[in-house]
Amino acid sequence: xxxxxxxxxxxxxxxxxxxxxxxxxxxxxxxxxxxxxxxxxxxxxxxxxxxxxxxxxxxxxxxxxxxxxxxxxxxxxxxxxxxxxxxxxxxxxxxxxxxxxxxxxxxxxxxxxxxxxxxxxxxxxxxxxxxxxxxxxxxxxxxxxxxxxxxxxxxxxxxxxxxxxxxxxxxxxxxxxxxxxxxxxxxxxxxxxxxxxxxxxxxxxxxxxxxxxxxxxxxxxxxxxxxxxxxxxxxxxxxxxxxxxxxxxxxxxxxxxxxxxxxxxxxxxxxxxxxxxxxxxxxxxxxxxxxxxxxxxxxxxxxxxxxxxxxxxxxxxxxxxxxxxxxxxxxxxxxxxxxxxxxxxxxxxxxxxxxxxxxxxxxxxxxxxxxxxxxxxxxxxxxxxxxxxxxxxxxxxxxxxxxxxxxxxxxxxxxxxxxxxxxxxxxxxxxxxxxxxxxxxxxxxxxxxxxxxxxxxxxxxxxxxxxxxxxxxxxxxxxxxxxxxxxxxxxxxxxxxxxxxxxxxxxxxxxxxxxx
Amino acid sequence: xxxxxxxxxxxxxxxxxxxxxxxxxxxxxxxxxxxxxxxxxxxxxxxxxxxxxxxxxxxxxxxxxxxxxxxxxxxxxxxxxxxxxxxxxxxxxxxxxxxxxxxxxxxxxxxxxxxxxxxxxxxxxxxxxxxxxxxxxxxxxxxxxxxxxxxxxxxxxxxxxxxxxxxxxxxxxxxxxxxxxxxxxxxxxxxxxxxxxxxxxxxxxxxxxxxxxxxxxxxxxxxxxxxxxxxxxxxxxxxxxxxxxxxxxxxxxxxxxxxxxxxxxxxxxxxxxxxxxxxxxxxxxxxxxxxxxxxxxxxxxxxxxxxxxxxxxxxxxxxxxxxxxxxxxxxxxxxxxxxxxxxxxxxxxxxxxxxxxxxxxxxxxxxx
Numbered sequence: 001x002x003x004x005x006x007x008x009x010x011x012x013x014x015x016x017x018x019x020x021x022x023x024x025x026x027x028x029x030x031x032x033x034x035x036x037x038x039x040x041x042x043x044x045x046x047x048x049x050x051x052x053x054x055x056x057x058x059x060x061x062x063x064x065x066x067x068x069x070x071x072x073x074x075x076x077x078x079x080x081x082x083x084x085x086x087x088x089x090x091x092x093x094x095x096x097x098x099x100x101x102x103x104x105x106x107x108x109x110x111x112x113x114x115x116x117x118x119x120x121x122x123x124x125x126x127x128x129x130x131x132x133x134x135x136x137x138x139x140x141x142x143x144x145x146x147x148x149x150x151x152x153x154x155x156x157x158x159x160x161x162x163x164x165x166x167x168x169x170x171x172x173x174x175x176x177x178x179x180x181x182x183x184x185x186x187x188x189x190x191x192x193x194x195x196x197x198x199x200x201x202x203x204x205x206x207x208x209x210x211x212x213x214x215x216x217x218x219x220x221x222x223x224x225x226x227x228x229x230x231x232x233x234x235x236x237x238x239x240x241x242x243x244x245x246x247x248x249x250x251x252x253x254x255x256x257x258x259x260x261x262x263x264x265x266x267x268x269x270x271x272x273x274x275x276x277x278x279x280x281x282x283x284x285x286x287x288x289x290x291x292x293x294x295x296x297x298x299x300x301x302x303x304x305x306x307x308x309x310x311x312x313x314x315x316x317x318x319x320x321x322x323x324x325x326x327x328x329x330x331x332x333x334x335x336x337x338x339x340x341x342x343x344x345x346x347x348x349x350x351x352x353x354x355x356x357x358x359x360x361x362x363x364x365x366x367x368x369x370x371x372x373x374x375x376x377x378x379x380x381x382x383x384x385x386x387x388x389x390x391x392x393x394x395x396x397x398x399x400x401x402x403x404x405x406x407x408x409x410x411x412x413x414x415x416x417x418x419x420x421x422x423x424x425x426x427x428x429x430x431x432x433x434x435x436x437x438x439x440x441x442x443x444x445x446x447x448x449x450x451x452x453x454x455x456x457x458x459x460x461x462x463x464x465x466x467x468x469x470x471x472x473x474x475x476x477x478x479x480x481x482x483x484x485x486x487x488x489x490x491x492x493x494x495x496x497x498x499x500x501x502x503x504x505x506x507x508x509x510x511x512x513x514x515x516x
Numbered sequence: 517x518x519x520x521x522x523x524x525x526x527x528x529x530x531x532x533x534x535x536x537x538x539x540x541x542x543x544x545x546x547x548x549x550x551x552x553x554x555x556x557x558x559x560x561x562x563x564x565x566x567x568x569x570x571x572x573x574x575x576x577x578x579x580x581x582x583x584x585x586x587x588x589x590x591x592x593x594x595x596x597x598x599x600x601x602x603x604x605x606x607x608x609x610x611x612x613x614x615x616x617x618x619x620x621x622x623x624x625x626x627x628x629x630x631x632x633x634x635x636x637x638x639x640x641x642x643x644x645x646x647x648x649x650x651x652x653x654x655x656x657x658x659x660x661x662x663x664x665x666x667x668x669x670x671x672x673x674x675x676x677x678x679x680x681x682x683x684x685x686x687x688x689x690x691x692x693x694x695x696x697x698x699x700x701x702x703x704x705x706x707x708x709x710x711x712x713x714x715x716x717x718x719x720x721x722x723x724x725x726x727x728x729x730x731x732x733x734x735x736x737x738x739x740x741x742x743x744x745x746x747x748x749x750x751x752x753x754x755x756x757x758x759x760x761x762x763x764x765x766x767x768x769x770x771x772x773x774x775x776x777x778x779x780x781x782x783x784x785x786x787x788x789x790x791x792x793x794x795x796x797x798x799x800x801x802x803x804x805x806x807x808x809x810x811x812x813x814x815x816x817x818x819x820x821x822x823x824x825x826x827x828x829x830x831x832x833x834x835x836x837x838x839x840x841x842x843x844x845x846x847x848x849x850x851x852x853x854x855x856x857x858x859x860x861x862x863x864x865x866x867x868x869x870x871x872x873x874x875x876x877x878x879x880x881x882x883x884x
Binding site for chain 1: 530534556558560572585586651679683687754760811
């Protein structure tokens with residue numbers, strides 16, 4: 001049974017490029033549903049005369065403007081390289097003005113203006129917009145198909161496309177190739193303009209106002225289109241962004257920032273922070289069960305830790321080593337982050353308000369004082385901004401033993417090169433599967449991980465981090481192998497990124513890695 | 517006699533989306549010869565583009581280099597309709613201004629250009645644009661048919677906008693960038709021979725260099741590229757855009773109009789425009805035959821064979837059936853220009869098109 005109306009736009013250029021820009025004048029990707037809607041309205045208006053447009057196209061477009069589509073896009077080159085060209089930009093008036101003055105030598109070449117071009121290079125030609133409908137019948141299919149087949153451009157005038165519409169079943173939708181983008185209220189990874197109820201009427205009014213902008217009473221400015229909304233879109237395989245509250249650790253007398261050694265004190269600060277959160281939560285009336293689960297990460301009665309791989313919603317306590325941007329070096333811990341799952345914004349807000357001014361206590365001594373850290377802080381942004389390549393500042397503690405068959409021990413006695421090679425390959429494979437498991441447990445989709453490059457070793461990838469083996473892990477994870485990891489995602493991902501068995505206590509924390 | 521109805525299925529049903537040509541080119545020197553792509557100025561942010569050849573990505577062996585853009589190709593193709601073999605297909609309209617004569621085919625904005633608006637054709641063109649807005653492109657086809665083929669926007673008056681039907685681009689693949697250095701030697705040692713006074717003043721030294729009185733080295737300038745992945749012209753004819761043209765509500769006239777515009781488009785589309793693009797960039801068809809495909813709306817592709825001679829034959833027949841508009845030579849009218857300027861005021865070149873409100877962005881944002 002069909003359940004999705006699929007509008008397909010194929011770029012006709014064999015080297016497909018998209019030049020459209022968003023409201024901030026930066027390249028827009030994926031093309032927004034409002035852009036598609038405007039293209040459909042424009043095509044319909046050209047295809048059908050005014051009366052026909054009102055009778056045939058309007059009901060279909062009004063139906064369409066109320067549905068938020070998912071988008072399936074081809075992969076694209078994330079790095080965009082622009083260039084500047086010079087074009088005749090309605091400057092024939094200047095040339096004719098010169099001619100009117102008798103200067104017939106004046107030519108258009110004198111009046112060209114610069115135009116910066118920053119195309120998005122697509123690796124394939126097809127973009128699809130998927131409109132779900134529930135009744136099982138798409139009553140406007142014929143009209144929308146005709147309108148879609150009349151769409152000639154999407155983006156700039158040089159972005160020629162061929163449009164089409166078809167009805168697909170959910171099985172067929174699942175088989176579509178490309179990156180799937182879903183509307184997402186919670187995490188505004190990519191903001192796109194989408195039509196809403198009334199957008200068609202607003203576009204019609206704007207068009208009329210534009211045609212009538214010069215009248216007997218002079219020039220009437222045309223107001224910009226305002227009947228649309230900005231909506232967050234997120235790739236289906238992209239992890240939802242964690243909520244967080246960030247703090248600076250001050251000295252107990254607030255005379256300056258307090259520093260801690262990340263190698264020996266990461267686990268201590270995480271512990272102090274968890275203790276402080278539990279105390280404040282208790283004082284503010286949280287139930288013991290909720291504190292056990294959300295704050296301590298235990299089962300509701302607090303008798304044992306909850307299973308790490310299927311743990312319920314809970315806080316993560318992340319000491320943040322300072323990243324000295326000038327020296328490109330990882331230094332002491334001076335900040336902390338309390339992170340929560342993407343849908344737990346209420347708890348993250350609570351943490352931000354409740355923990356400001358709280359003391360961190362270690363063995364009955366005040367070790368530091370927490371103050372709110374603005375999200376614009378340059379160090380914080382090394383952990384929370386968007387990037388494709390990340391590497392650890394504290395080692396990832398693997399969710400399993402990386403050498404269950406004791407191959408490393410056996411390798412010492414093996415002299416045969418083929419066997420050595422085989423053993424090493426098995427070790428690499430085991431390590432790789434454990435790392436991917438760590439990411440899956442932290443909420444990263446299987447599809448995403450299959451497109452991701454991973455590298456791990458004992459030595460860090462950031463300058464200033466120590467050997468992974470030297471970091472003091474939480475005591476119950478003392479025997480678990482740990483490695484520094486570098487990861488390159490197929491597209492930019494927002495932080496914070498923290499994986500592995502120590503991810504609730506500051507281990508396996510990643511910072512952006514500047515590839516240049 | 518060409519069958520004027522042979523392509524009617526493309527003109528009347530939504531099944532067909534476009535025609536696409538891939539033409540494999542090579543420098544006249546041979547496939548491994550050096551060619552000189554277009555150079556571009558640096559972008560506002562020089563980190564984005566420092567200027568020079570448009571090679572994307574700028575580093576590495578796998579890349580695409582823009583040799584000739586869509587706008588540039590359109591400007592090279594359109595004047596072919598003034599050549600003797602094709603001139604009979606369209607009305608030849610020229611504007612004279614003093615000793616100068618400019619064909620409408622050379623005007624930057626075609627029928628929407630201020631040049632033709634400031635002639636006795638003003639009213640006729642305005643009416644043609646108004647007809648376009650009412651769904652009748654026939655008057656435009658009678659006066660400026662290439663505006664229907666290459667697109668036009670009457671941005672200064674009626675706001676009628678017609679999308680381009682043809683887009684053509686030349687690109688080189690997997691290019692290796694070359695540099696060259698040169699040394700300018702003056703004919704004689706002007707300073708050593710006491711023909712000019714010696715100076716330590718920098719501005720004076722610069723003036724000597726600028727005027728060619730001293731030795732001037734030039735190092736590391738653009739030296740062309742070698743394209744190991746070949747050079748290709750990709751051209752597209754959008755049948756979907758062509759089907760949006762109509763002659764009011766008369767279906768018979770509409771088909772005749774579409775046939776005429778298709779004829780012109782096919783001639784332009786199948787032609788091999790100027791091989792000499794610029795100094796050092798003389799490209800001719802290579803040994804690999806061109807690929808020609810008909811693309812269906814559902815993405816299916818089928819090979820097609822159509823030569824430029826066959827396209828010309830078809831275009832001639834359908835032009836005759838349509839009735840080509842009358843050619844004219846009109847004079848640029850300074851009074852009309854003054855009135856035109858007063859009508860909307862003088863326009864300063866905008867420095868950035870990006871400042872426009874994004875919500876007003878249409879589906880065709882750019883101009884060539």
